[in-house]
Amino acid sequence: MAAIRSFRELKVYQAARVEARRIFVTTRAFPADERFSLTDQIRRSSRAVNGMLAEAWARRRYQAAFVSKINEALGETMETQAWLDHALECGYIEPGMHREFDSAWQSIGAMLQRMMDRADTLCPKSKSHS
Numbered sequence: 001m002a003a004i005r006s007f008r009e010l011k012v013y014q015a016a017r018v019e020a021r022r023i024f025v026t027t028r029a030f031p032a033d034e035r036f037s038l039t040d041q042i043r044r045s046s047r048a049v050n051g052m053l054a055e056a057w058a059r060r061r062y063q064a065a066f067v068s069k070i071n072e073a074l075g076e077t078m079e080t081q082a083w084l085d086h087a088l089e090c091g092y093i094e095p096g097m098h099r100e101f102d103s104a105w106q107s108i109g110a111m112l113q114r115m116m117d118r119a120d121t122l123c124p125k126s127k128s129h130s
Contacts, residue, residue, distance in 0.1 A: 019101070020050065023046045030087070063120065070119075
């Protein structure tokens with residue numbers, strides 16, 4: 001297995017990009033009066049996952065900083081799921097679409113959790129000075 005050289009190669013990054021784009025397209029149909037509440041919030045939280053993954057990747061030298069950023073990305077993932085619940089309750093998305101979105105974001109969350117669990121394998125080891 002080849003070493004990952006960029007955050008863009010991470011499967012979780014790729015999946016979150018696809019799902020954030022799907023949310024963007026779907027929210028175009030939300031009512032205009034939701035623009036500054038639900039629409040902006042769900043777009044922001046879904047897109048934040050990728051930004052935080054990029055930041056985490058840049059901070060791999062410090063495992064605690066890496067884990068902290070991945071944990072923040074997990075929080076944004078769950079926030080996205082909460083906004084999807086509101087979109088369902090308001091009738092802006094159908095139950096089937098909600099299930100698809102929720103399943104995808106649940107999978108992204110699981111990948112993020114695995115990254116935190118395996119942080120020691122993802123973060124370069126610091127060289128000790130004897």
